[in-house]
Amino acid sequence: MFRAFALLSLLALGGCVSVAPYEREYLASPAMDMELEEGENDFASHVFDSREGATGGHGSTGGGCGCN
């Protein structure tokens, strides 16, 4: 688990070489834009919080519906 996280962080460090905005055409694709899923994810996260012991990773902080 922590190895995977460390690996992802190292990958991110390697990415500190800046990618210019004009090189981000593919990143603007609807398939890469995570912001488009924000509304969908918020409700799904609320469901997960009310049915699972874990929380987090998506910004939800509980409240209502047995989410404690």
Added chain:
Amino acid sequence: MSARPTTRLLPLVLALALVPSLASADETTGTWTGAVELRGNYYWETSTRVMAPEVRARLDSPEGVRVDAGYLVDAITSASIAAGVQEDIRFTEVRHQGHLGVSRELDLGDMRLRLGATGRLSHEPDYLATAITTYGALALNQRATILSASLTYVHDGVGMVLQGGERRVDDTGRDLSDRGRQGQLEAFTAVLTWNQVLSPVATLVTSYQLVHNWGYLQNPYRRARVAGGLAPELHPSERTRHTLYGRLAYFIPATSTAIHLGYRAYLDDWGIGAITPELRLYQMLGPSALVRLRWRYYDQVESFFYSTDYVGEELFVTADQKMSRFSSHMVGIQLRVGLDFLSQTPLSFLERAWLDMSFNYWFQTSAFGNAVLAQTGIRAPF
């Protein structure tokens, strides 16, 4: 712990949002932008059904001020497991939730700093949840790197209203089903997030979240099996929760396919540990259509005080299935369609909008059983 740090930060954030801008990315165009989103959410399992329409809006000014707002209504039809009653009585409860946020982006030369605050309120007959979040996001390397931090204070009032039977009142007209306030749940949540563009086709998001809960952390309706009888739940009055999360997204130009790999690791001081790997595959079907396939796995170990039967000498007792050991698989499909074909029609104001429809099936080994999560929405930028 107290709410004082948050209440000190809020006026500062609001003041920064209202002072004249030094500069902003949108100043060159001088136009207001934003998006309106309408969504319908549906959740089904053996004991619970939820219908939840919602509306969201975002507005960005040329000076870098952003306003977010949203409103959601939950109609929750529930029965035994979720409510904790012993017979299969169905009842419907309505929850209203709204949020309002404001933020401002400041130009710091090579960097941009967005500071903001969001308030959220959720009300249902037996639960009032309030939360306020302050956050900052620092964009570096022409937004190739975004470092953000947020702090949330949660203050919930937990009540108890007996549902499902005939409404009874006393001689003064007081509703006897309303058992009043049972307790108060509070929390501080801190989140650190690192969003990185790795290459022209890859991005990575990593985050760490710390939550500290205290106060009334059990459910007033649930009853645990204790010494052959039933007794109210009693959970520890504090809980500290840690979450690590990462999501790697990779685009394959040759096939217009995107692969998103997510992983979440969770640990708390109630003994619960959980992992959540997730895979999302996106396939563009031309410039204005997309299909998404999804698989999400969840596995957790039980809390240190979970049992199906207690002898009566335990410090804590629970009937919460979320405290048990279980796992789940969720599989889902989503179709997203751009509405650019409306450009020559009276509905041309929707030509930049996208419509999405998703269906997810959830295989769970917990007592909640299998479930369906279906959602549809339309998001119209302007």
